[in-house]
Amino acid sequence: MGDFVRGLQAAKSDEELRAVRAAFDQQPPPAGGGADPGLVVVCRAGGAEGDVVTDRPERLATVLVEADDLTISEFHYGPGQRGAKPHVHRDHADAFLVLEGEFTFHLRTGSHALPARTLLVLPPGVVHGFDNDSSAHARCFNFHMPSLGFADYMRGRNPGFDQHDPPEDGGVDPEAVVVVRLS
Numbered sequence: 001m002g003d004f005v006r007g008l009q010a011a012k013s014d015e016e017l018r019a020v021r022a023a024f025d026q027q028p029p030p031a032g033g034g035a036d037p038g039l040v041v042v043c044r045a046g047g048a049e050g051d052v053v054t055d056r057p058e059r060l061a062t063v064l065v066e067a068d069d070l071t072i073s074e075f076h077y078g079p080g081q082r083g084a085k086p087h088v089h090r091d092h093a094d095a096f097l098v099l100e101g102e103f104t105f106h107l108r109t110g111s112h113a114l115p116a117r118t119l120l121v122l123p124p125g126v127v128h129g130f131d132n133d134s135s136a137h138a139r140c141f142n143f144h145m146p147s148l149g150f151a152d153y154m155r156g157r158n159p160g161f162d163q164h165d166p167p168e169d170g171g172v173d174p175e176a177v178v179v180v181r182l183s
Contacts, residue, residue: 009180050074053154063151064141071147073154076139077103077132086129088171091162093145094128095121097182101138105130107174108166117182125172 007020054061058078065072077083086106096103102115106129113133114120122128132138144150153161 006178009178051151051155053151061154063154066151067147069146071144071150073142073144073151074139075142076137077101078137079132079135081132083130083132084128086127086166087163088127088166089122089124089144089162090164091124092148093121093123093143095119095143095145096130097141097143099139099141101132101136102134103130103138103140104133107177108170109174112179114179119178119180119182121178121180123172123176126174126177127166127171 004020004024007023008017011017011020050062050064051066052060052062053073058081060074060076062074063071064074075083083103096105096114096119098114098116098118098120100116102113104111104113105120108127111133148162149158150161152158153163
């Protein structure tokens with residue numbers, strides 16, 4: 001997926017875009033129709049649906065989708081709210097789509113304030129943390145792929161979740177991170 005997103009961002013012509021899209025691993029549905037459509041999860045964002053895990057005046061965290069392959073959470077952070085301290089995931093990717101305001105992401109190469117309509121994809125091994133360092137409200141979607149029980153970790157029920165202190169070698173080079181500004 002990272003190569004696909006980087007390819008979309010780097011394409012300089014319609015022909016290059018077509019080539020990137022053609023190379024993406026997307027297949028027609030199987031003859032039997034594929035997976036059970038009852039497995040599809042539809043949830044309204046904004047804390048209106050889902051499992052509210054944290055509900056404080058300056059912080060709201062809601063699990064919107066909880067499946068083996070993917071957990072999607074929605075975070076609302078008030079001005080100056082601290083998020084996750086620097087950590088690393090060894091066995092799954094972590095991604096953020098900033099929807100409102102801006103979040104500051106901390107990588108070994110420095111801190112980067114990412115505004116609304118920015119997608120950040122962190123492959124396994126990249127040390128990262130985040131905060132709302134601004135004076136305004138911020139909101140994002142957070143994706144853990146595969147989930148590895150992230151929702152239960154947020155609920156305090158999965159102490160063995162794939163979240164670790166940064167390794168001494170600094171982890172994977174942040175050049176592997178994908179940052180895309182959506183139009």
